[in-house]
Amino acid sequence: MQPTAINLEGLQKSYGEKAVLDGVDLSVGAGTVTALLGQNGAGKTTTIHILSTLIHADAGTASVAGCDVAGDPDGVRAAIGLTGQFSAVDDLLTGEENLYLMARLRHLGKNRSRTRVRELLEQFDLVESARNRLSTYSGGMRRRLDLAMTLVATPSVIFLDEPTSGLDPRSRHTMWDMVRSLVAEGTTVLLTTQHLEEADRLADRIAVLDGGRIVAEGTPEELKRLVPGGHVRLRFADAAALEAAAQLLQESESDEAGLSLTVPSQGEPGALRALLNRLDAANLPVDHLSIHTPDLDDVFFALTGRVETKGTTP
Structure with missing residues (x-):
């Protein structure tokens, strides 16, 4: 120890x-x-x-x-x-x-x-x-x-x-x-x-x-990891691919202007691999993928009720 x-x-x-x-x-x-x-x-x-x-x-x-x-x-x-x-x-x-x-x-x-x-x-x-x-x-x-x-x-x-x-x-x-x-x-x-x-x-x-x-x-x-809000953002080549992916991933939110889907996830390798396998099986290639996880600002807000102002002195 x-x-x-x-x-x-x-x-x-x-x-x-x-x-x-x-x-x-x-x-x-x-x-x-x-x-x-x-x-x-x-x-x-x-x-x-x-x-x-x-x-x-x-x-x-x-x-x-x-x-x-x-x-x-x-x-x-x-x-x-x-x-x-x-x-x-x-x-x-x-x-x-x-x-x-x-x-x-x-x-x-x-x-x-x-x-x-x-x-x-x-x-x-x-x-x-x-x-x-x-x-x-x-x-x-x-x-x-x-x-x-x-x-x-x-x-x-x-x-x-x-x-x-x-x-x-x-x-x-x-x-x-x-x-x-x-x-x-x-x-x-x-x-x-x-x-x-x-x-x-x-x-x-x-x-x-x-x-x-x-x-x-x-x-x-x-x-x-205590704070919800992590997600994976997937961008597709065209509107047709985006619509098909949105139907496949019912839990996602669609951004038609950005041709992207937001899927709730903490970005764990196994979950990410399973997500991409589902899309590959449906012949829906992803143009770009990014993972977004909560940062310490989110943690601080969740635990104390507000975000501390950075750079201030107590």
């Missing part, structure tokens, strides 16, 4: 009469990426803050890297790195100075600090700008530096709270590549994001928060 790096059981947190977390259960395997999705105010950031010992839970238990969050907060802090929604960098310092400051705070020692700062500047492509003040950095450079600062002490577990918020597509993809590299080296990542494509691309598993609870959990593909 895969070891567990993060474990939550019955986690609760309220602010006044507002219950933000109402019995959250979640397990994250070591060396994996889990994305936590939810509407604004669903409790994603609250969960991250509890796990990183910034706030206390009202009830329930949580452990990170084998350390109890409430009972051994120092052990948790020694094992984790946290990148928040906004870059935690000092604009009055250079990029290199920011890294040295973090190394000093993590008690790395002079020699180890020098080596680690050099490694991170190279890893995050910040060597040329290392001695420039942060006021000259682009948004993508600042986020790369922020992540580098998180990694100064080589944490085994990293919390990324909206890590690509406000970044352009190129910078976002760069951050994704960096996260993948970390996970390939064995790092565990718990990610909150409003970019559903980000969760789809990065996450091994996704957990959806709604009403203070995890309402669904699984791989991206498993969650997509």
Whole structure:
């Protein structure tokens, strides 16, 4: 069995009469990426803050890297790195100075600090700008530096709270590549994001928060299969072939203008093969075929009642 790096059981947190977390259960395997999705105010950031010992839970238990969050907060802090929604960098310092400051705070020692700062500047492509003040950095450079600062002490577990918020597509993809590299080296990542494509691309598993609870959990593909609406679109050469196919496939919807049929299907190979065999047996060749399956937008809408606006900040 895969070891567990993060474990939550019955986690609760309220602010006044507002219950933000109402019995959250979640397990994250070591060396994996889990994305936590939810509407604004669903409790994603609250969960991250509890796990990183910034706030206390009202009830329930949580452990990170084998350390109890409430009972051994120092052990948790020694094992984790946290990148928040906004870059935690000092604009009055250079990029290199920011890294040295973090190394000093993590008690790395002079020699180890020098080596680690050099490694991170190279890893995050910040060597040329290392001695420039942060006021000259682009948004993508600042986020790369922020992540580098998180990694100064080589944490085994990293919390990324909206890590690509406000970044352009190129910078976002760069951050994704960096996260993948970390996970390939064995790092565990718990990610909150409003970019559903980000969760789809990065996450091994996704957990959806709604009403203070995890309402669904699984791989991206498993969650997509929860939502109806998948279909196969078939296009034919002429109206006669379209009409014949529509009579054969009674469950389909016909688009005469587009010479196409829409057939309900999740695109499984066996079902697709059977569909094409029926058409071949009737001598009805298909000019073009496309498979359309529900995406995470559809999943999010079905589970939480609305689609999260991409690119917004909570």
